[in-house]
Amino acid sequence: MTDDRRLGLHVFDLDGTLLRSDATLSAYARDGLNALLDAGTRLTVASARSAVAMRGLLAGVRLTLPVIELNGAFLTDLASGRHLAHRTLDEAAAATALDALAHLAAEPVLTTWDGTADRVLHGPCGNPALAWYVEEKRAYGDPRLTACADPRAAVAGTHTAAVITFVPDEEAKAAVTVLEEALGGTAGVLAAANRYVPGWTEIQVAHPQAEKGHAVGLLRRSTGLGRLPLTVYGDHLNDLPMFDVADRTVAPANAHPAVRARATAVTATNDEDGIVRHLLDGAAPC
Structure with a gap:
């Protein structure tokens, strides 16, 4: 029996979670994410940032699943920028x-x-x-x-x-x-x-439904991954809606206290690439 925390679908916040405090993705995190993807881990990001920003920040990361941008206003194909679903104000x-x-x-x-x-x-x-x-x-x-x-x-x-x-x-x-x-x-x-x-x-x-929890539901339905266990990662209050719908919740040590309190696991800080280290270290048999 194994306790492989890499199983299932993984959705990451960016700022304060995957990104360091200078708003960059470290080479270690980039290479670690690609190693996870190459091993078959299903992962994507959910951010208040736009797909345009994500393409720059995540340059070199070989994402294929849609991304959640603008806190859930859009579910978007990252490579093309095409919106697959939207929740926008009238x-x-x-x-x-x-x-x-x-x-x-x-x-x-x-x-x-x-x-x-x-x-x-x-x-x-x-x-x-x-x-x-x-x-x-x-x-x-x-x-x-x-x-x-x-x-x-x-x-x-x-x-x-x-x-x-x-x-x-x-x-x-x-x-x-x-x-x-x-x-x-x-x-x-x-x-x-x-x-x-x-x-x-x-x-x-x-829009009232432009939030990460609702968008994660759209992502799971649109990709056919709804049966997989869901792990989400975040550091701020706008991440809590996706904590509400997840099987496992992970926060870095720098997260808002209310987010840490809701996390099933707390990692090292974002500046220590705690989230990626947590995943890479999490495949040992138990």
Whole structure:
């Protein structure tokens, strides 16, 4: 009898989990993931990042399963960028979110899809976190970046995957309350401290089912892997929905306390490549 933790389907978060704190995938992690893939391990990623970003960050990793991007807004073929399924805001909900942000004097960034092309629509980027958000994408040549003077007009006749803003940490709770009251149940509101620009909280408005747990279900059904045991890996609160649907849950030691508390295993930190080491070391007979 063996206790091979590599069996089944494995879904990994990126930032804070597979990626190191400088937002890179180490050579050790890249080679380890490829070794797992070559051995037949079924694995993919679920991230708040886009498929465009994933292609750069995971360069050299031979993924074949679809990826979950933008926290579950899209299930996407990584190589082509083709969306296999989507959970996006309707026009009315997107417009309501923009109105609420205008009331808060909070500048939005929109991620949209017109059925063919993806766009990241941004304004002047009037705070450091917004500037970081756009400049990071510009640095890796993100073709979705588009300047936009009128976000309200931009959501007309298209799919809005996310409405994003950044506010100072001390204003985040009140901003979330305003958005939730305006939107009711028509959208989900997620807030998380930005790990790369301290002092700023990212707030994302998305479809209520644009979350990792629901997206993992879509992934399992679309790939025919629903009968396999599911192991998920994450470090932050947006990973908890996929913890809810998994057979096994794994967190690195740097994870949020609420995530560590829900994990069936805790590994070394992301900067020590704890998740990949955990898998590579986990095939010994018992």
